[in-house]
Amino acid sequence: MKRIAVNIEICDGCGVCQLVCSAQKAGQWHPSFSRIIIKRDEEFGLNVPIFCMHCSNPPCETFCVMNLIYKDHDSDLTLRHEDRCIGCRACEIACPFSAAIMDPISEAVVNCDLCGGDPQCVKYCPAGALAFIDISEAADKKRRQTAGLQILEASRKL
Amino acid sequence: MRILIIGNGAAGNQAAASIRKYSPECEILMFAREYYSEYSACALPDALAGWIPINKTYLKTLADYEQQKIKTCFGQEVENIDINNQCLEAGDKKYGYDCLIIATGSRPIIPPINGSLLKGNFVLKTPRDIELIMEHKPGRVVVVGAGNIGVETAGALRNRGCDVKIVEMQDWVMPLLYDLKSANRIRSLLEKENIGVFTGERVIEVQGEQRVERLRTDQQDLECDTVIWAAGVKPNVELARQAGLKIGSLGGIEVDKYMRCTHPGVFACGDCVQSLNVITGKPSLSLLWSSAKRQADLAAANCMGQSYEYEGNCSVVIEEIMGIPCIAIGLNLQGLNGYEVEVIEQESQDLYYRLLAVNDRIAGYQCIGSLDGASSIFTMIKKGTSLSEARRVLLNQGLISTMAWYIDSRRYF
Numbered sequence: 001m002k003r004i005a006v007n008i009e010i011c012d013g014c015g016v017c018q019l020v021c022s023a024q025k026a027g028q029w030h031p032s033f034s035r036i037i038i039k040r041d042e043e044f045g046l047n048v049p050i051f052c053m054h055c056s057n058p059p060c061e062t063f064c065v066m067n068l069i070y071k072d073h074d075s076d077l078t079l080r081h082e083d084r085c086i087g088c089r090a091c092e093i094a095c096p097f098s099a100a101i102m103d104p105i106s107e108a109v110v111n112c113d114l115c116g117g118d119p120q121c122v123k124y125c126p127a128g129a130l131a132f133i134d135i136s137e138a139a140d141k142k143r144r145q146t147a148g149l150q151i152l153e154a155s156r157k158l
Numbered sequence: 159m160r161i162l163i164i165g166n167g168a169a170g171n172q173a174a175a176s177i178r179k180y181s182p183e184c185e186i187l188m189f190a191r192e193y194y195s196e197y198s199a200c201a202l203p204d205a206l207a208g209w210i211p212i213n214k215t216y217l218k219t220l221a222d223y224e225q226q227k228i229k230t231c232f233g234q235e236v237e238n239i240d241i242n243n244q245c246l247e248a249g250d251k252k253y254g255y256d257c258l259i260i261a262t263g264s265r266p267i268i269p270p271i272n273g274s275l276l277k278g279n280f281v282l283k284t285p286r287d288i289e290l291i292m293e294h295k296p297g298r299v300v301v302v303g304a305g306n307i308g309v310e311t312a313g314a315l316r317n318r319g320c321d322v323k324i325v326e327m328q329d330w331v332m333p334l335l336y337d338l339k340s341a342n343r344i345r346s347l348l349e350k351e352n353i354g355v356f357t358g359e360r361v362i363e364v365q366g367e368q369r370v371e372r373l374r375t376d377q378q379d380l381e382c383d384t385v386i387w388a389a390g391v392k393p394n395v396e397l398a399r400q401a402g403l404k405i406g407s408l409g410g411i412e413v414d415k416y417m418r419c420t421h422p423g424v425f426a427c428g429d430c431v432q433s434l435n436v437i438t439g440k441p442s443l444s445l446l447w448s449s450a451k452r453q454a455d456l457a458a459a460n461c462m463g464q465s466y467e468y469e470g471n472c473s474v475v476i477e478e479i480m481g482i483p484c485i486a487i488g489l490n491l492q493g494l495n496g497y498e499v500e501v502i503e504q505e506s507q508d509l510y511y512r513l514l515a516v517n518d519r520i521a522g523y524q525c526i527g528s529l530d531g532a533s534s535i536f537t538m539i540k541k542g543t544s545l546s547e548a549r550r551v552l553l554n555q556g557l558i559s560t561m562a563w564y565i566d567s568r569r570y571f
Contacts, residue, residue, distance in 0.1 A: 008559055039562040044555040048562030062455065063448045063474075065200035067171075067217045084214070086204050089476055089529060090448065093485065096537040098563045 001076060003135045004112075004119055006049050011129035013038050013047025017121035024120045025110070026103060035101055035112040036121050049121075049130065052099045052111035054078045060091035060100055060111070075117075082108045159184040161461065162246060162253060164236050164397070165261030166190035168199070168447050169428025169454040171218065173259045174228050176458035187229045189236050189248055195220055197285050200447050203307070206288050207314035215285050239401035241421045257423055257461040260398055260411065261454060264391040264429035264445055273364030279385050282311050296320050296384035300373045302361055304331040306475050308388030309344070312353050313479060315386075323354035323380055325373070327389075330357055334493070335475050335486035339503070340524040343510050347479040347526075356380075391445055393430040406432035410443050415467045417457035425461050427453035436470030436540060437488055437521045438497075444471035472540050476529070483529045488522035488539045489514070497521075500545075502570065513570050518544040523570075531567035538567075545571065 015031055015038060022033035031038075036051045058078045061069040065088055068081040085108035092100045092109055103110050112119075114132075122130040161177060163170045166188055174186050196218040205212045223230050231248060238247040245254040266281035268274050280291050297320060301312045304326035316322045324331070330341035331348070345355050359375040364385055366372065373380045393410045404420040406412040410432025417425050428450035435442040449471050456466045477484045491499060494516055503512035513535070514522035520543055523535045538548055551557045552568045 008562075039565045041558060041562070041565045041568075043568075044558065046555070046559050046562065046565075048559060048565075050563055062451045065198050065447050067196075067198070086201050086210055086214075088200065088204075089483070090200075090474070092529065093474055093476060093487075093533045093536050094448070095533050096563065098531075098533045098566060 001135050002114075002117070002132055003054070004051060004114065004122060005131045005133050005135075007129050007131070008046070008048050010127050011038075011047050011049060012127055013040060014126060016124055016126055017049060017130060020120045020124045021112075024115065026105060028105070033101075033103060033105070035110060037099070037101065039098075050097055050099055051121075052078060052095075052113075053097055059094040059096065063090040063094035065090055075114075077113060078111060079113055080108075080110065082106065082110060085109055159256045160254065161186050161257045161259065162255040163188045163259045163261060164190075164246075165263055165428065165430075166192070166194070166196060166230075166232065167261060167263045167428060167450070168196075169261035169263070169450040169457075170259070171196045172451040172454035173261060173427060173458040174226060176455045177462060178226055180459065180462040180464075182227075185229070186227065187231060187253060188223070189231045189234055189246075191233070191235050192284070193232045194284060194286075195223070198447075199283065202282055202285065202288060203310035203314045205285065206282065206291065206311065207317040209317075212285050212288055236397060239397060239424075241401050241403070241424060244423060255423070257425065259454075259457055259461060260403075260419070260424065260426040260430060261428040261450075262394040262397060262430045264393050266387055267390050267392050268387045269361070269389065271361065271363050273366060273370070274385075274387075276364055276366050276370050277368060278366070278370030278383055279364065279387065281387050282307060283391075291384070291386070294384060298382040299323070299384045299386060300325060300380050300382045301386045301388055302373075303327075303387065303389035304355065304357070305334065305388060305390060306332060306477060308386075309348065309477060309479065311386055311388055312348070313351065316351055316353055320384075322352075323356065323382070324348070325359050325361060325375055325380070326355070326357045327360050328357065331355060332475075332486070335473070335490060336524050337491045337512065340484075340486075340510055340512060340526055343526040344477075344479060344484055347482055347484075351480050391429065393432075393443065393445075395430055398426065398430070406441055408432050408441055408443050416460045416465060417453055417468060418460065425457040427457040433468060434470045435489070436472045437516075437519075437542075438494075439470070442471050444473060446471075446473060446475070448474065469540065472536070474536055482527055484526045485529055485532050486522075486524045487532065487536050488520075490522055490524065494521055511570060513545075515545050518546055520545060520548065531570060534564045534567040535570065 018031035018034035022028045026033035039048045068084045087107040122132045197215045201215045204210045234248045236248045299320045299322045301308045301324045304324045312322045362374045398411045404412040411426045413431045429445045474487050497516040500515040509527035511525040
């Protein structure tokens, strides 16, 4: 199973991924149409790309009042019947990663669908901060471990 | 294995869908009083406003039930549940079960006052209600109750060009969700939309000869041709009570954290149950779509032999009034009555927010003007994050870089 992985050490927040995504998905050249969002933290100078994590039991699915979000059986992706969306934005609030985006033209909330297995953001990332890799791959594991250790350390201090 | 589900709403259908994840084969029978296929109650105001067609509010067709291999017994009122012999009676027939899931939902409250049965009184609970309201050709409307359904209904009819007034018994709009200050912002938004808002007024009676002509409150007479009752909903528990299942102090069916009723083999979920609030741990009714689906998912899993615990209710209500997003998460001051509450608030021309904390723990959030950061705050409230913990994460470069989704919520702390 392949997913997008980020190396935030390398990401310089150029925003090309957002432009490519908006062009690919919404036919617009504007970051606010993008399914990948760079969270920018001015305090620490951080740039962290965020996108749908395709949770195994997605809260957005539970919150959708139109029951249009579903887990795809084969790819295990969290997908939507966008045409039925009424734009209530409940899934946007339910998403713990803030990865559901309101598309201002279609007035539907959308999420990353990995471009059907060929994510354009990864392809065009100039810094090489994004990678499309098998989630069992070591690099990703290491990334998760570091994240996990930091959280552990944080909770110990409580 | 044979599972019977009473109710064809969000909870009943989610339960059926979740059972199918565990067992593609077991027998599922669904009973419902009405013939509708599943519809989204949350989309009804949008359909009433004319933003979406009525048929879009239906989430399933009858063929979908067949495809999910759910046997439907629609139009059949369940008369009796015999929990000792594990069977129920509907339409002179007896149906035995291995597991029973009660998802009877709720119904709108219409107080027994004079004139509440006159032509021109409506509720908004099913797609049929929209048709009835539109056939009536409403011109001057009074909406009784300024909860989220009342406010949305008022906005919808205003969009249809009606003259709309809202009457609320309590002192401010959406009293269960917002505090006075944030509610006043919403009130001014409604008034900008030319919706008359009258709070602190009790409805005495509806007057009229053949049909509704005016609504009398304890302070004034409001001329109108249509009255919409949005004064809250009440769990449907009569069947469960008759069967001998315990009904909780708030009027919902009592369930444990596994969504089990007080009798083995019987589960309940959705609007008809009383569960615990995730923040206070006290009994609460959660008459929300998301809670219904979450509870149904767990009830179904547990009736298939799993043992998943329900974390508790946490209310989230999002409204868009005059294009301004408004959101209330968790509890307001009224809901936190008896606790010492710390209030963090900020106000500008376009934005108002307040964050409530009890013993350092984030317990409620209300914001008028933006949804930014609301999803992280919702997660924090559900997880029981404390204010100091949130601040520590937000002020630590290493932590925030691994939890970047919290960045948007920094301005609230």
